[in-house]
Amino acid sequence: MNKLLKSSLAALLAVSLFGCTNTSSTPSEEKKEEKTEEKTEETTTNDGEFKIAVVTDVGQLMDKGFNQGTYEGAQAYADANGIPMKYYQPANGGDATDNDRIDAMKQAIENGAEIIVTPGFLQATALEAVAKEYPDVKFVFVDGWAMGYDNITAIVYKEQESGYLAGYAAVMEGYTKLGFTGGGGGSNPAVNRFGYGFVQGADAAAKEKGVDVEVKYSYKYGETFSASTELQTQIAGWYADGTEVVFSCGGSMFQSVLSAAAEYEDARIIGVDVDQSGESSKVITSAVKGLSASVEQVLGQYYDGKWDAELANVAQNLGAAENATGLPEDTWSLTNFSLDDYKALLGKIANGEVTPDANVPDDANNGDWLTNFEKVKVVFE
Numbered sequence: 001m002n003k004l005l006k007s008s009l010a011a012l013l014a015v016s017l018f019g020c021t022n023t024s025s026t027p028s029e030e031k032k033e034e035k036t037e038e039k040t041e042e043t044t045t046n047d048g049e050f051k052i053a054v055v056t057d058v059g060q061l062m063d064k065g066f067n068q069g070t071y072e073g074a075q076a077y078a079d080a081n082g083i084p085m086k087y088y089q090p091a092n093g094g095d096a097t098d099n100d101r102i103d104a105m106k107q108a109i110e111n112g113a114e115i116i117v118t119p120g121f122l123q124a125t126a127l128e129a130v131a132k133e134y135p136d137v138k139f140v141f142v143d144g145w146a147m148g149y150d151n152i153t154a155i156v157y158k159e160q161e162s163g164y165l166a167g168y169a170a171v172m173e174g175y176t177k178l179g180f181t182g183g184g185g186g187s188n189p190a191v192n193r194f195g196y197g198f199v200q201g202a203d204a205a206a207k208e209k210g211v212d213v214e215v216k217y218s219y220k221y222g223e224t225f226s227a228s229t230e231l232q233t234q235i236a237g238w239y240a241d242g243t244e245v246v247f248s249c250g251g252s253m254f255q256s257v258l259s260a261a262a263e264y265e266d267a268r269i270i271g272v273d274v275d276q277s278g279e280s281s282k283v284i285t286s287a288v289k290g291l292s293a294s295v296e297q298v299l300g301q302y303y304d305g306k307w308d309a310e311l312a313n314v315a316q317n318l319g320a321a322e323n324a325t326g327l328p329e330d331t332w333s334l335t336n337f338s339l340d341d342y343k344a345l346l347g348k349i350a351n352g353e354v355t356p357d358a359n360v361p362d363d364a365n366n367g368d369w370l371t372n373f374e375k376v377k378v379v380f381e
Helices: 010-014 027-039 066-081 098-110 121-133 159-173 189-209 229-240 253-261 291-303 307-311 339-350
Strands: 052-055 085-088 115-119 138-142 152-157 177-182 213-218 245-249 268-273 283-289 315-318 376-380
Touching (some): 052 098, 098 121, 115 291, 159 177, 159 189, 159 283, 159 339, 177 189, 189 213, 189 376, 229 245, 245 283, 291 307
Parallel strands (some): 152 315, 177 213, 177 245, 213 376
């Protein structure tokens, strides 16, 4: 694991899987199943209460991305400190309503939760309702914002930085036909920042190399962040049309992109949120953010009695300067764009010499805002 994900972020914070079910499993599959079960194992206190809760965003818990990274941070803290925890998935999956989220949060409180981690901006309405009703319960709003309540703290990331680094790395590696498929239908701010940064980074590298780059860009088939045959067909079409590498930005959507890439020997993928290189050799890098480390740190601040002084009604905006955005270093596989070159660019972002733009529209599901690039042509679908 690189230093990005290892970082405790202490300094800053102080101020399903898509596929078919088989009737039999190979030994490696059985080990994977055992590992997943171990990750989702829950323990209670003697009175049956779960003190820490995670109420998931849309998509699956073990989505190899956002939900999973958030959950694993909470689980790691709970395991290390002997505090019982439980996760809750709102009813109706990708079609979950605010009432479904409210019900999940209230169920967590009924089960003894004193602090609830709620990943995803879609939690906002439910979070406000429940936080007002239960002022003694604390809430961690991941990918959220300060909401004016002392029992809510927010963790926000500068996804445009990770996206920029991924786009820059892809072009410097030699790819000129890129793709971006994003979840949330163009209304998810974090996804939009990832995508906008990706195109900015590609444009910067293209100008440096003197090459022209094409980026196919789409929010189709990803509104619920789920895998689908429609998404797989779309991405397979991109690869067939010459797209070399696709940035898969949306939880379980990765499984559809991976299935599409499997049809083409030279097809490559960029992962998101966490290092996804272990999923396939087709993954050349991942645009990551410090989900697990930051959730662990906030829980630590809470249990150290620092909520009122450091977290109440605060939104922490974490980026490269806090070791919270970037690309994985320990699994580096790029050859034309070296790790040293990457570290040099990361340093420029961290010190403000390079500042990827984060100004994205509320509704990004159109190509009108993706036209002002010198060497990148965006083909919006």
